[in-house]
Amino acid sequence: MNAVSETTPFSFGMIIIGDEVLNGDRVDRHLAAFKPLIHERGHELAWHWLLPDDPDVLTAHLRFSMGRPDPVFVCGGIGATPDDHTRACAAAAAHVPLVCHPDAARLIEDRFGADAYPHRILMAHLPEGADLIPNPVNQVPGFTLCRHWFLPGFPKMAWPMAEWVLEHQFGRCAVLQEVAVDVRGVTESRLIPLMQRLAQQFADSNPAGSEPKLFSLPHMGEDPHIRLGIRGRAGLHEALLALRQALEHDAIQ
Numbered sequence: 617m618n619a620v621s622e623t624t625p626f627s628f629g630m631i632i633i634g635d636e637v638l639n640g641d642r643v644d645r646h647l648a649a650f651k652p653l654i655h656e657r658g659h660e661l662a663w664h665w666l667l668p669d670d671p672d673v674l675t676a677h678l679r680f681s682m683g684r685p686d687p688v689f690v691c692g693g694i695g696a697t698p699d700d701h702t703r704a705c706a707a708a709a710a711h712v713p714l715v716c717h718p719d720a721a722r723l724i725e726d727r728f729g730a731d732a733y734p735h736r737i738l739m740a741h742l743p744e745g746a747d748l749i750p751n752p753v754n755q756v757p758g759f760t761l762c763r764h765w766f767l768p769g770f771p772k773m774a775w776p777m778a779e780w781v782l783e784h785q786f787g788r789c790a791v792l793q794e795v796a797v798d799v800r801g802v803t804e805s806r807l808i809p810l811m812q813r814l815a816q817q818f819a820d821s822n823p824a825g826s827e828p829k830l831f832s833l834p835h836m837g838e839d840p841h842i843r844l845g846i847r848g849r850a851g852l853h854e855a856l857l858a859l860r861q862a863l864e865h866d867a868i869q
Contacts, residue, residue: 625789625849626687627662628654631677633692633702634769635669645771646691650778657782658789658849662686669693671701671708678709682762687786689778692769694758696738702766703759707743710762717742720757727755749777789849794831795856796845799863804834804842810862811844818855828855 630650636642647664654661663686667673674693681688693702707714720740725732742759749758749765751773758767758777765781767774799807811830818827828848835841844863846855 624787625659625792626786627660629662629681629684629686629688630664631681631688631690632664632666633669633674633690635699637666638668646774649771649775650689653775653778653782655792657786658791659782659786660792669699669701671705674701674705675708678705678764682709682764686763688764689781690764690766691774694739694766694768696735703739703742706746706761706764706766710743710745712744712761714741715744716740717746717748717759719748720759723748723755723757750780752776752780792847792849793852794845794847795852796831796843797856797859797863798841799844800841802842804832807832807842807844810866814855814858814862817858822851826850828852830859 628650630647632644632646634640634642637644644666651661665677667677678690690702690706693700693705704714716737717740720742721737724736724740728736736756739756743761746759746761749760749767751757751768753770753773753776756768758765760766760781765778767777811832815830818830822828826849828846828851831843831845831847833843833845835843844859846852846859848855
């Protein structure tokens with residue numbers, strides 16, 4: 617697997633798997649950790665799912681996400697216990713069998729010796745065609761298949777493994793930034809025509825996919841206002857100027 621151009625931004629998906637997060641007392645920590653890992657390298661997090669340890673649900677969702685172009689991080693369910701279904705579901709979603717990956721088996725045998733059998737070695741049973749992701753903590757690897765990077769559920773393992781994937785497979789590009797103004801005394805609905813005009817203006821004056829994007833965040837409470845802003849990697853100064861001019865022209869700000 618070769619690293620891609622450092623100037624190409626990617627929009628990632630993220631899947632967290634575990635009944636213990638949905639119905640137990642464990643709180644997901646991955647989303648809060650992955651957001652800065654991805655954003656500080658200039659990429660984006662496009663979507664996030666939290667799924668149960670249910671083979672039918674996992675297979676259906678993985679089949680859907682494997683049919684999309686997004687690179688996806690998947691955390692959880694790659695162990696050897698009976699409730700770990702991710703390896704088998706990834707294979708089923710990709711329409712390939714589970715096979716013993718010789719390099720993964722070697723790593724597990726080196727780490728655990730005779731105790732690798734009969735159970736731990738099951739973690740080397742991976743979808744056919746999968747490549748390995750190194751695990752710096754206990755050497756039991758994750759794997760990648762169909763632009764999905766499958767990692768353990770344990771944060772202390774998953775996070776450094778995700779850093780390795782990002783550095784070696786995706787590189788860095790211009791960081792996504794934002795600028796904004798606070799608009800008071802108007803309803804959000806009044807801003808919609810202005811936002812529509814600006815969005816079209818940005819689309820007409822920038823290459824497809826690189827145009828600045830508008831956002832609107834209403835704030836309630838003692839100081840009600842609307843945070844009207846723009847996200848992008850370039851041209852934010854010009855976009856903010858266009859926003860201010862549009863607000864002045866419409867006598868909104």
